[in-house]
Amino acid sequence: MTEIRLIPLGAHPRDIALDTLCARLERVIPVRLQLQHIPIDIDFALDPSRKQYHSTEILAALLEQNSTTAQKLLGITPYDLFVPVLTFVFGQAQLNNRAGVFSTFRLHNEFYGLPPARDILADRCFKEALHELGHTFGLRHCTGLPCVMNSSTYVEDIDLKPADFCLHCHEHLHSVC
């Protein structure tokens, strides 16, 4: 069974129970989660003019610092992420490789001027975690069927998609996990 290390980046995300997130992930994909308790520093990835963190640099650092820990690494951060050219990204992962990262910054209802909602936040985190992990297991964006691997460029896209893989993606996942 694939071991996955969940690593808080920069700080602990607000209003999110990481152990619950780990338990939920284990129920959907055949993996074992280990939770790192102390956040790692990601100041090196900060672009001061954008006040956002460069997600590609974070992925590189994750790999460097964890050469022998778990088979796969999943970073979670309360800070906003970007890649050059794009205004922001919800997350980024190496396709068919070890590391993925996602941000809770735009998953909070408050970001959109709405009252906080913990359940919704937890669901969005769960879907983002599944999605980025899916990429590390070699899954690309899934079109056509309702699937957590559908691409999301809006938070509403995340809400609309199910917290599970479609049959095709599921099959692929079980063949590689």
Added chain:
Amino acid sequence: MTAFDPSEVTIMIVDDEQSVRESLEAWFEDDGYTMVTAENAAEALKQMQEHQIDIILLDIKMPGMDGLALQDRIREFNQEVIIIIITAFATVDTAVRALKAGAFDYTTKPVDPDELSLLVRNAVERIRLQRENVALRESIDHLQFVDNIVGESPQMQKVFELVKTVAPTDSTVLILGESGTGKELIARAVHMNSKRKYFPIIPVNCGAIPESLLESELFGHEKGAFTGAQYRRKGKFEMARGGTLFLDEIGTLGLKSQVDLLRVLEDREFHRVGGERPVKADFRLICATNLNLEDAVKKGLFREDLYYRINVFTITLPPLRERTADIPLLAKHFLHQHATSMNKHVDEITEEAMNMLLSYEWPGNVRELENAIERAVVINRSGKISPDDLPLQMSGTPVTSGKNLSLADVERRHIQSMLEENNWNISRTADLLNIDRVTLYNKIEKYGLKRPE
């Protein structure tokens, strides 16, 4: 975009910054596209020799040959590839230059993920259409512009000039003209000569759809939005995505629909009925009407703010009686068209018949002329259209004002009796008379008809 394998689309990123190339490459790889990158113009040209590239994301500012120069070079040998310009600082000037030189679209860095994915989806949709049916589309192109709009009169030349001027811009167009003058053909000509031509033009006849249905027709609805909404349905706004929305008979739009439309035009987004999430409105708007909108505004039948929104660039189609020079041309065109489709050997119009066509007033304009010729081809036996083949009302003296009055009298009586029969139900009466509500209101006013107390 159904049943389309993204790996069959190759995207090339041309940018001198490595981090830009890598992040875009990774981002599009997640969608399954085949990716190629180049760090300068020379490498880009080399990649084009080695790969069949479908879409190029091109940075303008590069050392050596810049993006615009590279685009020019590419266009010398490749008209097909879709070029999307990405600039750090967009000036209207560079954007216009890029689009004029054949770019599909442009955007600025940093770009919203949603916008970038929409840009590329639009490009992919165009590729899909190109691959699907190049030949068919070309024949349609030809038909739309060359065959169906005929006119050598100075008035029509002016119209063609206006179409050519406005088509490549994304401006809203208002087409005015009496019924039968060919407003829809002009709308299609504008669309077919615009950069949106590979996306659909969606016509909506506002006068033909009951106001109660219009909302869901335009906006679409979510599943369960109302009783009977069993499935989610795309509205016309959504179907026109990337293309053109043609609102015919806009003057008949009810006041509530006018408010709804205005909001969409201002916000550039809308909600499906029963939908929470806004959908981006991405269409060019062309409206047409045979009514005097300014008049309708004065009467409170048409919102002034909406009028100003749609009255940006106006094309006025002259009635046929004001461009009699085109009548012989049009008549021969329709003669040829209908004779061919009916497989009949009729290829001439006698001088007498032509004189009748020339002296008639044509209240129904080009459409009436076409109907008259079609009918003539049907009944003709001699191979030459003669006065006997033409409808009776064309014979005798041309329509005079005295005759007009009596026609008006007949119309007045007919409308009055229809209203009475239908207990002054305006919608139903308009329906039965086969005219729209606003026209009916105008006629009621014109003839001073009064509802009995």
